[in-house]
Amino acid sequence: MKKIIIAIDGHAATGKSTQAKRLAKTLGYTYVDTGAMYRAVTLFGLNQDPKGGIEMNKLIQSLDQIRIYFEEVEGVQQTFLNGLNVTQSIRDPKVNEFVSQVAANESVRTFLSKQQQRMGEGKGVVMDGRDIGTVVFPNAECKFFLTASPEIRAQRRYQEQLESNHKESYEEVLNNVNARDALDAGRAIAPLRKADDAIEIDVSEMSITEVFDQLHGYILSKSDS
Numbered sequence: 001m002k003k004i005i006i007a008i009d010g011h012a013a014t015g016k017s018t019q020a021k022r023l024a025k026t027l028g029y030t031y032v033d034t035g036a037m038y039r040a041v042t043l044f045g046l047n048q049d050p051k052g053g054i055e056m057n058k059l060i061q062s063l064d065q066i067r068i069y070f071e072e073v074e075g076v077q078q079t080f081l082n083g084l085n086v087t088q089s090i091r092d093p094k095v096n097e098f099v100s101q102v103a104a105n106e107s108v109r110t111f112l113s114k115q116q117q118r119m120g121e122g123k124g125v126v127m128d129g130r131d132i133g134t135v136v137f138p139n140a141e142c143k144f145f146l147t148a149s150p151e152i153r154a155q156r157r158y159q160e161q162l163e164s165n166h167k168e169s170y171e172e173v174l175n176n177v178n179a180r181d182a183l184d185a186g187r188a189i190a191p192l193r194k195a196d197d198a199i200e201i202d203v204s205e206m207s208i209t210e211v212f213d214q215l216h217g218y219i220l221s222k223s224d225s
Ligand code: CDP
Pocket: 011, 012, 013, 014, 016, 017, 034, 035, 036, 038, 039, 099, 100, 101, 103, 104, 128, 129, 130, 131, 132, 180, 181, 184
């Protein structure tokens, strides 16, 4: 079967990465979590600033010191930042708070989207994010745009977080999801939006398997042709 590029964009906490991971496994493709890359740059910026914020100028000047890569550990893909496994720490509420500001910066976007384009050169990738179908791979063979009501997304993310160490209230999660969506959709460079040729799926009332079956069925029809 011909290898293709699959772009999954959409609002925060719509289950993009769950679907992308499962698709990559099923198809034998590489999974690229571009959100994890923006989160890793944000974590680097937070670690640079003793006051607990981000000094954007300092961060921009240090971009060439940032190396982000993915590696499987016991069958699960992990995110590494300069040799450290940051898979857990990039999900910290502090990173959630700052990531959309960092992601709005042009230098940061150029830095990461070039790497993402290189990762997809050989095709056979599933990439999820906000601008994959619009900017990073505008010619991707399969494009999806996932959406759901903010309350359902916040509820799902809140449940997920209960199982980790990062405990936030439902209201805090909801506020962050809404704030990130507004910043991501409102920024000047590579804003969050559905590509004209993307298939939009509202996952509010759908199970993970139902969404997967829909995505997978469409991909099979595309990669055969
Ligand atoms: O998992 P969730 O949907 O909550 O977020 P994520 O995919 O990990 O992305 C975190 C943040 O990174 C987003 O809110 C965006 O600000 C930024 N991002 C972006 O600007 N462009 C991308 N291609 C991916 C993420």
